[in-house]
Amino acid sequence: VPGPLDVDDLYARVGKALAGFLSAQAPVLDAVGDELGPMMDALSALTSSGKRLRPAFCYWGWRGAGGDESDAIVTAAASLELLQAGAIVHDDVMDNSDTRRGQPAVHRRFMTLHRSAGLRGDPADFGNGAAVLLGDLCLTWADQLLSGSGLSPQALTAARPVFDRMRTELMAGQYLDLLEQARGGGSVSRARRVIRFKSAKYTVEGPLHLGAALAGAGPDLLAAYSAYGLPLGEAFQLRDDVLGVFGDPECTGKPAGDDLREGKRTVLVALATERGTPRQQEALRRHLGDPHLDAAGIIELREVLVETGAVTTVEAMIDDALRRCRDGLLTARVTPRARQVLGELAIAATSRDG
């Protein structure tokens, strides 16, 4: 069954736009030195997969606003995949994550390169340094791909404030998240605020607004996209949080219980913390963020999340958000086709298993 990302062959075209851009950049890096090869390889591997959700929202935000189907808008939308690549490369350094999209995280790749080349110093420091630089390159290239997408200067000028705000809120949201981990979590309202900036605005509302602004849309459509996109982004992240604990590693591309081992302070965990008995709270304190958390510990934490009702509440929050999302979509004056695909994207983003 073709999903919403297959409409207009979008998934493949975003991949092609990314691969084409990276090919065009290869000579620039080659001119600096052969040694840059592993940087390009790491980025090609990272961007060859991914859900392409942000480009999809950008593209349909544009189409919904009456923008014509064109390669230029697909290229502009693909820039969000490079922005996301930069964000996750840096995120994996900060979280010290081992894997991403079923492959070693970028800092791990460079740690391995350090070891196999017999280089000096700490392999982890080298890996982290290389990943910081590769993330920086992604952020730069995201910008370059958008500007060079072939859309008109007027369209790009209209969309730039949206793009700038998206990036600023992404980084600010990431900082809130980092701080929340260091605070030890426990607050549902603070965890929801992290979701708002890190996910709802950045993953759904921002891309929709970017597409709409590129197409010259007015404030009414932007407001309708917010009404649809903010609850959808919240639901998307809540689903991600549930999958991070209960998901099948085959589908998520991450080891079982990875979020628990990292100690992510999600809404799910905050709910369990607020509601848990002293014994349950003690289990959360003991196991969350334990890098050596084993299968028994994962099972114990999963039980706490279920028994406190946290999972049920999060599923109810997802349902409620999806209701608001659907209501929001009804207020959007968009083409029937865009309405249909946006409806399907909402389901795809929140009922997925990986």
Next chain:
Amino acid sequence: VPGPLDVDDLYARVGKALAGFLSAQAPVLDAVGDELGPMMDALSALTSSGKRLRPAFCYWGWRGAGGDESDAIVTAAASLELLQAGAIVHDDVMDNSDTRRGQPAVHRRFMTLHRSAGLRGDPADFGNGAAVLLGDLCLTWADQLLSGSGLSPQALTAARPVFDRMRTELMAGQYLDLLEQARGGGSVSRARRVIRFKSAKYTVEGPLHLGAALAGAGPDLLAAYSAYGLPLGEAFQLRDDVLGVFGDPECTGKPAGDDLREGKRTVLVALATERGTPRQQEALRRHLGDPHLDAAGIIELREVLVETGAVTTVEAMIDDALRRCRDGLLTARVTPRARQVLGELAIAATSRDG
């Protein structure tokens, strides 16, 4: 005696443009949360000082190309200071540097915040994570400040490829540098290549070209700026390397021998390594990069750098580069005033003591 940075009150105006931009961004961060305050504080502190060399080259690249004096070009030039802020915040994380511009490095500031707020987890990890995010924000804001400088869309479109290439070469050069440290240095030619991309192109040629492209300059002027800027950038970095070992901490804002403690693989060090006796090479191996390097070790390394003739050779390289820089400037068809200031900037950048 007023220096070249005082011409047209440039130093102060760049600072004012930066402060104005940061004030305008404050509400965006405030809307995310009060917790973002320390991010803004760290960035304000970092950008309140600095040599402003890159903005100066950009401004005089523009003026030399016949661009009119305006606040818009000063604002565009100031964007390079935010780009540089992002680069050094990340660089300090990678090098684990304690100080920058006479103040604690950004990751150190957030390490202190972590401790004083009694947060959980490793303070160093928190500091590094916050600094990665603040650097990302700087990279984004550099782009935003340039685009929103008030220069015409045509000027910005003409200059964008220059800005994009500058950023790509900066990050590629930083990776070469990281790799060179891990290789243990020892190659003068490889160390000079790092300088070419990390400094000559990024610090001088790129900013000049950016200003020239914004003013719509043609290939002849760009070539003349390269002939002036590339050797000047090389001389600038060679001077920086000498100051990193022999500089007065009062002037450089860094502790004595900081580059030696970090184990920076500079041209200076590569020359000494290539030429040293076995005893001298052994001293380099033993002391370079030792985080606990003491005053006696610093003195021993300084002696090796002097006795091998490495310092004399580097000073000769600086002189030779400055000759090529002056010859290059003669080929540039620029206004007499721009020629004079560019000549003075070359002296200021290479005969400084900090």
